[in-house]
Structure formats: C-alpha cells, structure tokens
Amino acid sequence: MTTSAPTQPPVPDVALLDGTAVPQLGLGVYKVDDEGARDAVATALAAGYRLVDTARLYGNEVGVGRALRESGIPREELHVTTKVWNDDQGRERTLRAFDASVARLDVGPPDLYLIHWPCAGRGLYVETWQTLVGLREDGRVRSIGVSNFQPAHLTRIIEDSGVVPVLNQVELHPYLQQRALREHHARLGVATQAWAPLGAGNGVLEDPVIVSVARRHRVTPAQVVLRWHLDLGTLAIPKSVTPGRIRENVDVFGFELTDEDYRLVAGLDRGERVGPDPDVLGA
Ligand SMILES: NC(=O)c1ccc[n+]([C@@H]2O[C@H](COP(=O)([O-])OP(=O)(O)OC[C@H]3O[C@@H](n4cnc5c(N)ncnc54)[C@H](OP(=O)(O)O)[C@@H]3O)[C@@H](O)[C@H]2O)c1
Known part of the structure; x- marks a missing residue:
C-alpha cells in the first residue's frame, strides 16, 4: 500500500542538540497490539505524521515497522x-534488547533510542546510558535520549x-505542566517530549476551561491541548487508534491560542500524575 499525500499542513521539525531534527508531533502507540499499531500508523502517515513512538514494552514494534515499510514513504x-x-x-x-528491537522493527537503525525509566534503585541506568553512547558512536542509532529522568538522573549520566x-520524554499535560523540569531541560539544551499529552483519560479533555477555549476557537479540546x-x-x-482522532490530532496548525488562553491553561496545573513517579518506580 502506498500512502497518499497528507491533507494537513506539515508538522514542523525541532532541531536536536546532536544536529538532527525530529517532527514536533508524532503518534504514540502504547497499549496497542501489532495489528492495531499497523492500522494506526498507516492512518497517521496518510494524515501527515512522520514520527512514531513505540517501545519494547508495547509489544508492537513488528506492526509499527510493517506500516512504515508498507507506506512507500522514503525511510529518511x-x-x-x-x-x-x-x-x-x-x-x-x-545490547541484546537493542538488536531485538531493530530486528522486530526491520526498518534499519532506529532514529531515536531511549532509556524508558531510570529505575535508580537498580543502579544500572548510568551503565545503560554508556551503552547507548557506544551504539551511537558505532553509528547503529541516529540519536539517543532518555525518558522519565529527573534532574538528578540527568546530572549523573551527563557527568x-x-x-x-x-x-527527555516525560509525562506532561495541563494537569502536570512540569515547569521546573522544562526549565532544567532548556538550560541543558535537552528537548522535552510529552507523553500522555492529552492526559491519558484523566479528565483534561473534559475540563471546563479546555472545553470553553475549544468552543471559542471552534476546535476540539484535544486540539486545544x-x-x-x-x-x-x-x-x-x-x-x-481512532482514525478520525488521529487526523484531528495533527490538524492543529489552522488556529492560534491567545495570551488569555495561555493564562487559563497555565492555571490548570495541579502537579497530578497519571503514571508512576520516576523517583519511586524502581527506586
Ligand atoms: N515513556 C513513557 O514512560 C511513556 C508512558 C506512557 C506513554 N508513553 C507514550 O506516549 C504516548 C501517548 O500517551 P498515552 O497513550 O498514555 O496518552 P494520551 O495520548 O494522552 O491519551 C490517549 C487516550 O486519549 C484518547 N484520544 C486520543 N485522541 C483523542 C481525541 N482527539 N479526542 C478524545 N480522545 C482522544 C485515546 O483514545 P483512542 O485511542 O481510543 O482514540 C486514548 O484513550 C503513548 O502512546 C506512548 O507512545 C510513554
């Protein structure tokens, strides 16, 4: 199957500090099986997405890779x-896990390989980071990063x-805005990537503030967020995994939020997580 040309404006790229660039918006596929991931990724590519976020944990690297190959879109x-x-x-x-992921994806070297959680109590994340550095030096992966790292974890691997x-891919949505961590990232030159950007069913999309901003702009709550x-x-x-929502979520370039909208969304921060606290998981 060849993917037809996207109807949405292209997603802008963000420059990373290793000289590469990634699209600012991509598709996540957590809790989706291989077949579901294949369908969702195919729909997303047709809608203009060019980035997919998977993980060994998700068990769908085969489906993701298949959809990427079947799209006919140049690998680069x-x-x-x-x-x-x-x-x-x-x-x-x-090293074994990396090889297995590469084999399951079957699209050549991954563009980005992340440590999923620091799990500081195991005492292995620094050695794991050294291993990722080696993979990158050997040209086996384009870029390397982390996920769910707190400032102290970042300091250790960098030092x-x-x-x-x-x-650093972290939980981030209007109820958990991560201001201090974002500022820390900015000082280091680390890009912040939001997981659960829509709040993963935590009520953000039904929040009266988000709903009223959406009504004013004649867009959906997900598009506002x-x-x-x-x-x-x-x-x-x-x-x-819903085709209409996949298309809706990339159709976010035709309107602008006002300063007042920002003030309202900023006021929603509650420091409330939907996922584990990285200082607790595996501590
Ligand atoms: N690094 C980590 O530790 C970590 C942890 C969690 C997630 N992630 C990554 O981040 C990605 C996103 O996070 P997430 O999946 O937890 O949460 P999310 O993207 O915030 O929310 C996904 C949920 O929102 C629904 N949804 C999507 N678009 C919608 C729309 N336009 N209107 C209403 N509902 C909508 C989805 O339903 P349907 O699918 O039924 O449409 C799904 O139930 C994951 O898929 C994964 O790739 C990383």
Whole structure:
C-alpha cells in the first residue's frame, strides 16, 4: 500500500542538540497490539505524521515497522523511536534488547533510542546510558535520549559520559505542566517530549476551561491541548487508534491560542500524575 499525500499542513521539525531534527508531533502507540499499531500508523502517515513512538514494552514494534515499510514513504522522511525496557538495563542486556528491537522493527537503525525509566534503585541506568553512547558512536542509532529522568538522573549520566541526551520524554499535560523540569531541560539544551499529552483519560479533555477555549476557537479540546504543547515548545506524541482522532490530532496548525488562553491553561496545573513517579518506580 502506498500512502497518499497528507491533507494537513506539515508538522514542523525541532532541531536536536546532536544536529538532527525530529517532527514536533508524532503518534504514540502504547497499549496497542501489532495489528492495531499497523492500522494506526498507516492512518497517521496518510494524515501527515512522520514520527512514531513505540517501545519494547508495547509489544508492537513488528506492526509499527510493517506500516512504515508498507507506506512507500522514503525511510529518511520517517522517524521511529523505541526504548530499552527496565529489565533490560545493563550493558549486555541492553545490547541484546537493542538488536531485538531493530530486528522486530526491520526498518534499519532506529532514529531515536531511549532509556524508558531510570529505575535508580537498580543502579544500572548510568551503565545503560554508556551503552547507548557506544551504539551511537558505532553509528547503529541516529540519536539517543532518555525518558522519565529527573534532574538528578540527568546530572549523573551527563557527568559520567559527557554526553547530553537529545531529549527527555516525560509525562506532561495541563494537569502536570512540569515547569521546573522544562526549565532544567532548556538550560541543558535537552528537548522535552510529552507523553500522555492529552492526559491519558484523566479528565483534561473534559475540563471546563479546555472545553470553553475549544468552543471559542471552534476546535476540539484535544486540539486545544495539542496546540498548547506545540506553542510551549514541547514535542508531543498523542496516542489514538481512532482514525478520525488521529487526523484531528495533527490538524492543529489552522488556529492560534491567545495570551488569555495561555493564562487559563497555565492555571490548570495541579502537579497530578497519571503514571508512576520516576523517583519511586524502581527506586
Ligand atoms: N515513556 C513513557 O514512560 C511513556 C508512558 C506512557 C506513554 N508513553 C507514550 O506516549 C504516548 C501517548 O500517551 P498515552 O497513550 O498514555 O496518552 P494520551 O495520548 O494522552 O491519551 C490517549 C487516550 O486519549 C484518547 N484520544 C486520543 N485522541 C483523542 C481525541 N482527539 N479526542 C478524545 N480522545 C482522544 C485515546 O483514545 P483512542 O485511542 O481510543 O482514540 C486514548 O484513550 C503513548 O502512546 C506512548 O507512545 C510513554
């Protein structure tokens, strides 16, 4: 199957500190099986997405890779992120996990490889980061980064290796705006990528403030939240398996939020997580 030309304006690229660039908006595929991921990725590519975020944990690298190959879109226009899972940390296991992910994706080297969680209590994330640095030096992956890292975790890997991750993928939505972490990233030159950008069913999309801003702009609550992410400068990877929502979530370039909208959304921050606290998981 060849993907038809997208009808939406193209998603802007964000420059990363290793000289590469990634689309600011991509598709997440957590809790989707291989067949579902294949369909969702095919729909997304047809709608103009060029970045897909998967992980060994999600169990759908085969489906993601198949949709990327079947799209007919040149490989250099596509971006795929995958991640080393917690129980694969440590040099030997990480190398094996990386090879297995590459084989399942079957699209050549991944564009971005992330440590999924620091799991500081295991004491392996620094060694795992050194392993990712080696993979990058050997040209086996284009870019390397982390996920769910707190400032102290970032400091340790940077001091140990001298290599700064290109991005940190963290939970971020209007109820958890992560201002301090974003400012820390900005000082380091690390891009912030938001997981659960729509709040993963936590009520953000039904919040009266978001709903009223959406009504005023004649767009949907999800479009307001995604426009907010993009204007904040964060990268976002909303997940959907629903074709209409996949298209809706990339159709966010035809309106602008006002300063008053920003003030209203800023007021929604509650520091409220939907996922685990990175200082607690595997501590
Ligand atoms: N690094 C990490 O530790 C980590 C953790 C969690 C997630 N992630 C990544 O981040 C991605 C996104 O996070 P997430 O999946 O947890 O949450 P999310 O993207 O915030 O929310 C996904 C949920 O919102 C629904 N949805 C999507 N678009 C919608 C729309 N326009 N209107 C109404 N509802 C909509 C989806 O339903 P349908 O699918 O039924 O349409 C799904 O139930 C994941 O898929 C994964 O790639 C990373």
